[in-house]
Amino acid sequence: MSKQQKRYLDHNSTAPMSEAAIAAYVEAARSLKGNASSLHWAGREARRRLEDARERIAAMLDAEPGSVVFTSGGTEADNIAVQGVLAQADPGRVVSTAIEHPAVLRPLERWQTDAMRARGWRVDLVRPDGSGVVSARSMIERIDRDTRLVCMMLANNETGAVQPVAEVAAHCRALGVPILVDAVQGLGKVPLDIASLDADFVALSAHKIGGPRGVGALLIRRGMRVPELAPGGGQERKRRSGTENVPGIVAFAAAMEGMDFTSTRALRDAFERELLRALPDARVFARTVERVPNTSMFALPGMDGETLLMQLDLAGFAVASGSACSSGKRDPSHVLMAMGVEREIARGAIRVSFGPDNTRDDGRALVAALVAARARLKRMAGLAA
Numbered sequence: 001m002s003k004q005q006k007r008y009l010d011h012n013s014t015a016p017m018s019e020a021a022i023a024a025y026v027e028a029a030r031s032l033k034g035n036a037s038s039l040h041w042a043g044r045e046a047r048r049r050l051e052d053a054r055e056r057i058a059a060m061l062d063a064e065p066g067s068v069v070f071t072s073g074g075t076e077a078d079n080i081a082v083q084g085v086l087a088q089a090d091p092g093r094v095v096s097t098a099i100e101h102p103a104v105l106r107p108l109e110r111w112q113t114d115a116m117r118a119r120g121w122r123v124d125l126v127r128p129d130g131s132g133v134v135s136a137r138s139m140i141e142r143i144d145r146d147t148r149l150v151c152m153m154l155a156n157n158e159t160g161a162v163q164p165v166a167e168v169a170a171h172c173r174a175l176g177v178p179i180l181v182d183a184v185q186g187l188g189k190v191p192l193d194i195a196s197l198d199a200d201f202v203a204l205s206a207h208k209i210g211g212p213r214g215v216g217a218l219l220i221r222r223g224m225r226v227p228e229l230a231p232g233g234g235q236e237r238k239r240r241s242g243t244e245n246v247p248g249i250v251a252f253a254a255a256m257e258g259m260d261f262t263s264t265r266a267l268r269d270a271f272e273r274e275l276l277r278a279l280p281d282a283r284v285f286a287r288t289v290e291r292v293p294n295t296s297m298f299a300l301p302g303m304d305g306e307t308l309l310m311q312l313d314l315a316g317f318a319v320a321s322g323s324a325c326s327s328g329k330r331d332p333s334h335v336l337m338a339m340g341v342e343r344e345i346a347r348g349a350i351r352v353s354f355g356p357d358n359t360r361d362d363g364r365a366l367v368a369a370l371v372a373a374r375a376r377l378k379r380m381a382g383l384a385a
C-alpha cells in the first residue's frame, strides 16, 4: 500500500521555515554564546549579528534600522502599537476595520467597554464591501483630528484581499493622526516600501514568510513614543524589554532575503479554475479584487467547513477553515460575516494558502479530494451524491 502523501496548504497560518532560515538559525545558535546586552566579547559578537540583521531587514523595506523593534511576533507588535498609543492618549475616536486580525481587534475591545464609552472613547470598525475590501473613502470619512489611532491591515489573512492602506496612511499623515498598518500577511506577497507607505507603526511576523515562529518586528516611526507593554531590562532602546532572540532574528533576516511567493499566483489561479470547473456552485471570496497571490478562500454550499477540514485532513491535506487563529471555536469567520456572507455559507468556508514549496499537483489533488469529500458527506447525510 502506498504511503499517503501529505500536502501542506496552510502557509497563512504558518509557512515552513526556509532552508536558508534554518541554516542561519543553526549557525547563529551554535556560534553565538552571549547575551546581546553583555559587554564582553561574546555579547559584542551577538550584538553585531543582531544589528546586522536589523540593517538587512530595514534595507529590504527601505526603512531606517533604528525604527525596527524586534518582538515575539505579529501579535506583540500589534499590541505594543495599539495599547501603547491608546494608553497615553486622551479619550477620542479609534478607527479600524471589522476584518482585522484578533491581534488588533482583541486589544481594541478594551477601549469599547461601557466605562470607556462613558469616558469619551469610541471605536469605529469599518466594514468591507462584499468583495472583502474596506474602501479608503469609508475610512477617511471617519478620521478627523480627534482620532487617536487608526489600524488597518495591508492584506487580510483569510480572503487575502489587499487593503488601500497607502491612501489611508497619507490622510492620517496630513492630519497628524497615528496609524498602525498590520503588514503581517502582506509581507513578501505585495510590495511593501516603508518609506513611501509613511505609516507610524508597521507590524511584521517572521513565520509567515519562512522565518521562525515567535519572531517579529514593529517598525516605529522616528519620534513616536510608546510605553513598554512588559517593562524589564530596557532592550530595543527601551521599546521592548527581554533578551533578544538573536538566532531567530538572524533567521528572520535570511527568510526575508529569500522570500518569494510569485510562483503561488499561478498555482492559486489554476486551483480556483479547476475547483469551479469541478464544483461550479463553489463560492470563491474576494476573487474580483487584488489579493495576495497565494490565498484562496471558498465555500461549498451545504457543507460545513470544520467537517470538510477533517475529511481533507484524513486525506493528507492541511488547510484552514475561517481564521486559523480562531480554529477550535465554531463561530463563522468574522471576516466573511463583515462582508455580508450568509451565515450558512460562511460556516462552510475553507482557506487554502499556497507556498513556494507547493506544486500544480497539490491544487489538482485538492480539487479531487473536495469532490470526493462532498460526495461522501452527501452519502452520509443520506442524500444522493
Ligand SMILES: Cc1ncc(COP(=O)(O)O)c(C=O)c1O
Pocket: 012, 013, 072, 073, 074, 075, 076, 078, 101, 103, 153, 155, 156, 157, 182, 184, 185, 205, 206, 207, 214, 215, 216, 325
Ligand atoms: C494579519 C495578522 N496579524 C497578526 C497576526 C499574528 O502574528 P503572530 O502569529 O506572529 O503573532 C497574524 C497571524 O496569523 C495575522 O495574520
